[in-house]
Amino acid sequence: MTASFRDRLASRQLLIALLALAVLLTLPLWVSAYILGVLTIAYYFGVFAMSWDLLFGFANEVNFGPTFLIGSGAYAAGLLNSQGVPLWACLIAGAVAALLGGVVLAVPALRLTGPYFGLATLVAVLLLQQFIIIFAGTTGGEIGLTMNDILSTEATTNYWYALAFMIVSGVILLVLSRSPVGLILQASGQDRIGASALGFNVVKHKLAAFCISAVFSGLAGAMLVFYLGTASVGTVVDVAVGVQVIIAAVLGGRRTIVGAAIGAIFLILAGEALRPLGQLSTFVVSGVALLVILFSVDGLMGLLRRRREES
Amino acid sequence: MLVVQILIDGFAISALYGLGAVGFTLMFGVSGVLNLAHGATMVVAAVTAWVVAGQLAASPWIAAIAGTAAGVVMAFATYFLVVRPIQRSKSVPETEKEIFVLTGTLLWGIMIQEAVAYFYTDTPKSVRPLISGVMQIGGVRTPTNELLIAVICWTVIGLLWLLVNRSKAGKVLLAASINPRGLTVLGFELSSVYLSVWAIYGVLAGIAGVLLATFLGASSAQASQLTASAFSIVVLGGLGSVSGSLLAAYVVGYLETLTAYLISPTYRSVPALVLLVLVVYVRPRGLLGRR
Numbered sequence: 001m002t003a004s005f006r007d008r009l010a011s012r013q014l015l016i017a018l019l020a021l022a023v024l025l026t027l028p029l030w031v032s033a034y035i036l037g038v039l040t041i042a043y044y045f046g047v048f049a050m051s052w053d054l055l056f057g058f059a060n061e062v063n064f065g066p067t068f069l070i071g072s073g074a075y076a077a078g079l080l081n082s083q084g085v086p087l088w089a090c091l092i093a094g095a096v097a098a099l100l101g102g103v104v105l106a107v108p109a110l111r112l113t114g115p116y117f118g119l120a121t122l123v124a125v126l127l128l129q130q131f132i133i134i135f136a137g138t139t140g141g142e143i144g145l146t147m148n149d150i151l152s153t154e155a156t157t158n159y160w161y162a163l164a165f166m167i168v169s170g171v172i173l174l175v176l177s178r179s180p181v182g183l184i185l186q187a188s189g190q191d192r193i194g195a196s197a198l199g200f201n202v203v204k205h206k207l208a209a210f211c212i213s214a215v216f217s218g219l220a221g222a223m224l225v226f227y228l229g230t231a232s233v234g235t236v237v238d239v240a241v242g243v244q245v246i247i248a249a250v251l252g253g254r255r256t257i258v259g260a261a262i263g264a265i266f267l268i269l270a271g272e273a274l275r276p277l278g279q280l281s282t283f284v285v286s287g288v289a290l291l292v293i294l295f296s297v298d299g300l301m302g303l304l305r306r307r308r309e310e311s
Numbered sequence: 312m313l314v315v316q317i318l319i320d321g322f323a324i325s326a327l328y329g330l331g332a333v334g335f336t337l338m339f340g341v342s343g344v345l346n347l348a349h350g351a352t353m354v355v356a357a358v359t360a361w362v363v364a365g366q367l368a369a370s371p372w373i374a375a376i377a378g379t380a381a382g383v384v385m386a387f388a389t390y391f392l393v394v395r396p397i398q399r400s401k402s403v404p405e406t407e408k409e410i411f412v413l414t415g416t417l418l419w420g421i422m423i424q425e426a427v428a429y430f431y432t433d434t435p436k437s438v439r440p441l442i443s444g445v446m447q448i449g450g451v452r453t454p455t456n457e458l459l460i461a462v463i464c465w466t467v468i469g470l471l472w473l474l475v476n477r478s479k480a481g482k483v484l485l486a487a488s489i490n491p492r493g494l495t496v497l498g499f500e501l502s503s504v505y506l507s508v509w510a511i512y513g514v515l516a517g518i519a520g521v522l523l524a525t526f527l528g529a530s531s532a533q534a535s536q537l538t539a540s541a542f543s544i545v546v547l548g549g550l551g552s553v554s555g556s557l558l559a560a561y562v563v564g565y566l567e568t569l570t571a572y573l574i575s576p577t578y579r580s581v582p583a584l585v586l587l588v589l590v591v592y593v594r595p596r597g598l599l600g601r602r
Contacts, residue, residue, distance in 0.1 A: 118413075119587075123591070190406065286422045
């Protein structure tokens, strides 16, 4: 690929991105509040998937427990809010709680690799879920925790909050992944020994990636519960939610950040569009995701890129 | 009284856990695949047995055979539709095959689980016990079926041990788990070795699923939980170690039964999870793991 061609490709990517952004920004003018509500949830999911992609796509660590981070943030924010702490402080507390939870989990877990790291993170989710159910008196257990405050009652305002949050997080994560730090992460993910032989502190970089992933997941989790008005195991902690985040990131295309957001939006919209199918909708969505993985390894972003290269 | 009760219940549950986990660990040891559709395979076997026993009014034994056969069919479907295409794909980098197999089997498991829930709802399905009646053991009334389950589990595990350690086909499997390339140099076809592993895996998971249905009942909603418990038992015992998995199955089974009887059924799975975290941190290769 020559330099000029790559420049053209990059400028074209930028053009497409700006075009997509313009469409998203004007959406409240011509779609119903119902669709805005669905998209709001999809955007928060986009942040979940993007932070997961930073850890998996770049550091090559399979975090089976994204909902440990999301849930820690969501429940920390929710519990403080029920004590009368103002909303903005709860959001910050959510991010901090997820960061702390992330460090506690990651420091020992990052000594492990492959399936062991995955399992440690999966077990963390199961434990968090058990504790929420056991301390049902304070956490609301399986029924959930009702918030005192919510972000807004206006569908459009909520939409703006979610969109702005997704774009800001996306830009930060994207810049980070393209920076030297992102390259070191990628190198240590692909060849741990090689990267450390070059003098990079692999564990430190992976820990940093985990912390960044935790902050964004926790903040997004906290914002999601303040949008929904309730925090429940089924929406922010359950393993099934984590699985959906993973599917979204892999479906969109690993190692792209943007792809993860696209995958998440696609997944939530598809789930909503297929609602008339009832129980079969999950079947169809998982089936589509499986086909994408089998036939286009790089996900939806890979499909787009291939089409562009052919034309 | 309570002690005897805990001993008996724990023994039966642990035997069932062990049978479920042995197939999972054998699969990983020989072909390096962690099959996250494991729970779905067990559920398919259980629901098939339920359909044959209930709607076709067949005897429990015929239903059990049909359920086991369904487990084998499901295992082959997983291999041919999901695992093999990923393993043979040229566009998936070699280092990422493992994670793609994980994601692929995870999605496949969800699809099966949803399909079962759609056709047969997700209420727990109980199959009539293979043997009816109750026995008195040490003053505790125990369903005969509970003992039969433990006996069947241990018989199957014993047969598996004989197959792997005493037959030629089993030695080929062992060799494949130690050095696959060496095996191909000796003129063995690896793909047929993998086929036989999937067949054995299907039988094991199928029997475990059917027995679960006669004991506690099985529902499609449990599929991911079944996978998670098999995965944890296998990691606790050491990935790829069959005896480690059996030991871990008993540790987990008794821990859960003890907690359920002595503290509260709500806390049932907590001590086992905490133990798992500790073992993974302190001794990542598991109780009896290699390496």
